[in-house]
Amino acid sequence: MPTLRDITGILEDAWTRLDEGADAPAGPAIYPFPGDVAGNDPALTGIHIANDVDPESVVPMFDRVSLISVAFPAFTDGRGFSIGRRLREAGYTGRLRATGPVLADQFRYLLECGFDEVEVPDALAARQPQEQWERAADAVTLNYQRGYAGRRNILEARREARGV
Template sequence: MPLLDRNGSAEDRWTRSEGAAIGNIPAALVPWELLVEALDTQEPEQVVGVLIPNNVPFAELAPFLPRLALVAIAFPAYADGRGFSLARQIRRAGFAGEIRASGPLIADQFAYALSCGFDTIELPEANAARQPVPQWLHAKDSFSATYQRGYGESGRNVLDQRRAARAAAPIAAE
């Protein structure tokens, strides 16, 4: 599946493991159901990521975050936005690793996904063919401001812009 980051196409260094045995995989992406077993068998030089459904309660995921390098959130459909909320919770908890959206998102959701804390988006082949990389980049750049505060995009949200304008405006005499 094609992988995008904020600059366009990206190379995927992660190998999906359908089982918990991650023996010689340097960067293993395991399903949520097998995470505990995979972490128990993790070698010191390995990094582990997890692919979670978008309905996993954050409280269940939180204890594992310090041991993970990637959290991939599955989107069953582009209209199911629970993954965006989960990504924000993960970032707010201080997770500095990669957060990936995995599923049939559309280009119009790219800027929002980045502002929610996603680093990468993994698309099914059909979606990538329907909306190629230049369309995703155009959609991302077509928003000059957002309503929510994002990650790594200071000054792009409306609230920060209004505060900066108010601070720069001369004080009116009364």
């Protein structure tokens, strides 16, 4: 079983991943994009996109899904970071998941790009236990950019310090 976590810790994964054309189970399920999800209960519907899918093409599905999973085929392939930001900028407010062998060291970047949770494969999860993810998330507590994780950035902190 892959490991799913967010900023609060390791999570039980309630979602089932479906192959192309598979029948929907009773519980929450993640369909491969574009997925035939018309008529589904949005609360039980997720979609998984490869990192070469144009985020614009996912926008019409925003109110039909409550989870979008974005593929990170390798930790060095950073397209997903841009996809996360694009989806958030386009107004997606549901759960956003990064899926693939990303490193604990990238956790903070993912959070700042709008991701809520990360699903990593077994082998990597075994090498990088939860304690490392917690440390990595706050290794650098400051950022110059304004992200989606609710942190105040350095520019805002400066303004505050100046009393403006």
